[in-house]
Amino acid sequence: MDGQGIEVRTAGIGDIPLLTALRLEFSRDIRPERGDDVDGRVKAATLEYMEGGMAEGTFLGYLAQRDRETAGACGLLIYDLPPLIGRLRRRQGHLLSFYVRPAHRRRGVGRALMVHVIRDARERGNDRL
Numbered sequence: 176m177d178g179q180g181i182e183v184r185t186a187g188i189g190d191i192p193l194l195t196a197l198r199l200e201f202s203r204d205i206r207p208e209r210g211d212d213v214d215g216r217v218k219a220a221t222l223e224y225m226e227g228g229m230a231e232g233t234f235l236g237y238l239a240q241r242d243r244e245t246a247g248a249c250g251l252l253i254y255d256l257p258p259l260i261g262r263l264r265r266r267q268g269h270l271l272s273f274y275v276r277p278a279h280r281r282r283g284v285g286r287a288l289m290v291h292v293i294r295d296a297r298e299r300g301n302d303r304l
């Protein structure tokens with residue numbers, strides 16, 4: 176935990192329902208005109224995607240808490256690129272659904288989340304985000 180009461184961690188399989196809920200919240204936040212267009216099929220497909228991706232190592236989720244409340248989340252899609260001369264292995268991460276709940280914005284949550292993701296991605300051998 177940092178000095179602002181923010182804690183960020185890499186999510187596990189047990190966190191997938193919360194990650195999914197936050198992703199759907201993010202979708203409603205950026206596209207309010209769609210209202211309740213996010214139905215059970217989207218939720219089920221998102222749960223399935225995250226479970227498969229975590230099991231295969233192609234998807235990572237991250238959760239941020241501020242003062243012990245869930246404050247934000249994001250996902251990282253990991254994929255390998257074709258080899259190049261001099262670089263046979265190239266791994267890249269693509270940030271998905273970076274979301275901080277409105278009550279926690281402008282309080283360092285996004286920065287703490289990003290710092291954690293960058294550090295974790297590097298430790299896992301990603302060349303680029």
